[in-house]
Amino acid sequence: MRKWLVLSVVLSAILHVSIIYADTSSVSVTVFTGQCADGVDNDGDTLVDYPLDPGCSNSIDDDETDPVVTYQCNDGSDNDSDGKTDYPTDLGCDSTTDNSESGEIVNSGGGNGPVGNSGNVHVSGTQVIFQGQAPLGSSVTVLANGISVASALTNSAGRFSVLVNELTPRVYIFNIYATDGSGRNTKPLSYAIKIARGTITQISGVELLLTVPALSSSTCSPAGDLNTDCRVDIVDFSIAAYWWGRTIDSDFVEIEIKELNGDGEVDIEDFSILAYYWTG
């Protein structure tokens, strides 16, 4: 009897755990922190990370190495054509950091002093990359906290890579779905991830599959579309928010019945319907 009880509990627990984590078992989340946000003085110049270290153009720059600054008086060229090159040979040079071999002040154009080149490939902002498989010829859309932020097309093998740039670091619920050439949408997938400043977060292994029957983007949402524009977004949210705590009027009663839960008031249950049918 006791043996059966223990066995039952163990099997039941295994079943529950597998169901709890089923949503994320197919994806892998990797967070990459570049040199310019890792809290380490990587180039030994006593300056750490963006914006203090001059080698960092932004917080996801992965090279803290300071730019190699070139001045006219240390560039190996006879800039003033007087037959003499650089400090101290060229008397027009006061030092190796003098930017004029002719003894004049040279305007560098940008007004920021000598021209430098760090040799880095610079990308701006905190980034999130979604990678995976979707129906051939489809367009993949990513929403962050309900707002459409990026989209990309699949390649000839149905693989996609969507880059989301310039996100304000915080916790996001990302929704991702694909629309194929016939206007059919895949079932949206949802991932809640904390995005930290100066990181590249890669979510790989995302599989976007058409459901049966397929969801069509050419028809309107079955519910939640309060302004009848065939979308459920921040505008519908705002209309519903207006009626929160208010007695709904006779015009909105019909909308509430048709698009929300029809209980004659706008409460959290109605917002749940909006959130479920959200298109962004």
Add this chain to the structure above:
Amino acid sequence: MKYLIFISLFLLPANSFAARLYFEPTNANTKTGTEFRTDLFLDPQGEELNALDLELEYPNNLLFIRGIPTNLSVVSLWVKAPEASDGHIEMAGIMPGGFSGIISPETDSVGPGVVASFIFLPKAEGSSTFSITRAKIIKNDGKATPAEVKLSTQKIYIATSSLNSIPYDYVDTIEPAIFEPKIIKSAHLYGGKYALIFNTEDEGSGVDHYEVREGEAMFTRAVSPYILKDQSLGVKIYVRAIDVAGNERTVEINPKGVDVVSDYFSLSLLVTLAVMLFVLIIWKIRKKHSL
């Protein structure tokens, strides 16, 4: 009998694990004048959830609330942003697409997420609890099914201290993110009058509130959707987002240079009516000529 137990346990529904709302830390041992932070967590426990409506209660004879940071919150859009009044805190919000837990990059598994944080200043000696007095958590199933939820309380113990007050130290010098308010005109919003909708994010502490200024008028506290006082759309509008730490971001809108978001149905109805009127006029003219 043993077979019955085995089968009944094995067939228990997976969602018998109710979602949990709990505070961290579970116990707060502090002194008067020493600010402390409490986080309210939501653990979906295998459920997919998309909306919550909560009311909390704290002992306002013992605690003064200094701020409610929401920058770590899993709530994407607040219907009612957390607001404290007379020992009660109400909040309601949604998570479009559903929330089943924050994915950990280390394990690729999911875990609980913060709903909101609370910075308290203890002002008197005593003990009490910080509790959840109302909790509606809704499943992401399109039918607004309420989820079962288990609630916890936080025990608070405050001793007397003669030392100077110690503020809770959180660094936030970053202003809220740039945002683009929209002007909206809907038959279902303020009786079809022009209104403004806005929302933004804040990394360091979360948006505390918004203020709106129309033309040369003063900034006034506002919530979205905000009815415009100037219905002629003749003056510039400024919207300011202020975070919990006091950093602010102001954006400007020139109503003459933006598209107004209108009800699709209203526009299509107008077009239909115009076409019908045109056909009617043509029909009448032809009828007149045929007589």
